[in-house]
Amino acid sequence: MGKPPNLFSFPDSDELAKSLRLFVLDAQNQAFERHNTFRIAVSGGSLPKVLAKALIPSGEGTCVFSKWHIFFADERAVPLDHEDSNYGLLKAELLDKIPAEMGQPTVYPIDTKYLDDVQEMADQYEQTLVKAFAARDSVKIPMFDLILLGCGPDGHTCSLFPGHALLRATEAWVLPISDSPKPPPKRITLSLPVASHGIKIGFVATGGGKKDIMRQIFDTEEGRALPCGLVNSNAQERVTWFTDYPAVEGVTFPVRRGSL
Template sequence: MMGRPPNLFCFQSIDKDLAPNLRKYVLEQQNEALKRHEVFRVAVSGGSLPATLATALLAPSSGAEDDKVEFPKWEIFYADERCVPLDHDDSNHKLVKENLLDKIPADMGQPKVYPIDEAHLDDVQEMADQYEKTLVSIFAARDSVKLPLFDLILLGCGPDGHTCSLFPDHPLLRESDAWVLSISDSPKPPPKRITLSLPVVVHGVKIAFVATGGGKASVLKKIFETEEGSKLPCGLVNAGGGEKVSWFCDAPALEGVNFPRRGSVI
């Protein structure tokens, strides 16, 4: 692994410890981004992440200047999405909408959200192309932009070590040019999806994984301790992102994992 290793945080309780620390971390990235360019561009995945993120962001503010969620200045994109209608139970957008967007109090304002275009549900490659065009229109004001630079990318970790819709040993892991990729043979249903490419993910200013529960312990042990695990998609993000990467885990997810841990962001 080049440079400094990723940051691994371990918390006893998701609601009492992990979520407040995740809030602190996300708002640090928000505030830095707003200083840079007056907008906070975030890519999010699905799974259990939206619920944990909502717990973090919808908690009451301490009143401190740096503890204010500036939702109207957010732009939310999807690190991956399933080729299903936006109201389908498999949709990451539906997860984010129901867990977070629909629960934001009116006085906090709403982020700008970029879901997939349902017009292309029958053509997964066209859907990927269209989502990439959306990213180009926002990130590539100049032709010299090689990769979109997200201020923060929020990810999950599957029990097989996949993240986004980048799966172990899949040819998509070798794609280096496209920003958004299509997959028609996902090992997990539904089979048709789009996903950010690995180069886009590791290019993010900051990258954070949220991985909780005892079911993640064996794969996290593999990712953080073995050569084999370093080649899994999550391991490749660790290697490519180094100290830009932070893992927010609870104690059961890190049972038996031998890797230096941090106790708190706060």
């Protein structure tokens, strides 16, 4: 058995953002030592706004965005300028706010030619990963330098939902979903093996609305079978959670309060 995930909690969003910045920069710098690029997968929801708060202000360390390669942990089958697009959200909250002198990352959105065929969209996005991570037959599972995820009120992450058949998929890197219980129904998502395989994995979960699901994920057997709980179990100490105090109210799992 490895060590359990790291669960950090902070008094406010400013303190959370400071520690998230250090976490991301540490992942970036380690990646540069390995291959001089930083391959990161991000999800949508509230994460892009938190990420912008962490990365855009000048602070400790330097984000070398010109060496970043940003992929999407999941995406909705909508145009890139649609309000439900994770790419559109990341562009508005983070990418458009990066000062020119900090450089611009290389970003890999979905191919919108396939909006009406989510299986083909998933296959095409998997091919994007194949090109970025080497030939499919030489890499069993792509290992991102960092995967940044959110936690839904039902314990879902990416577009992997509780009890869904996609949780049992083991071969594909990217999966289609056409019956998402949360709209829009058509999406693509990293598979659970890929979402659990990052060198570092960070979750951001804030607000009192998350306390019930956080208690489930960390304190119950049933919660460990939820998508977020499965990532915790699969990746163990490679996972670090960034929360605020209201989100972990009542959690008995050891919570580290304050900075990393």
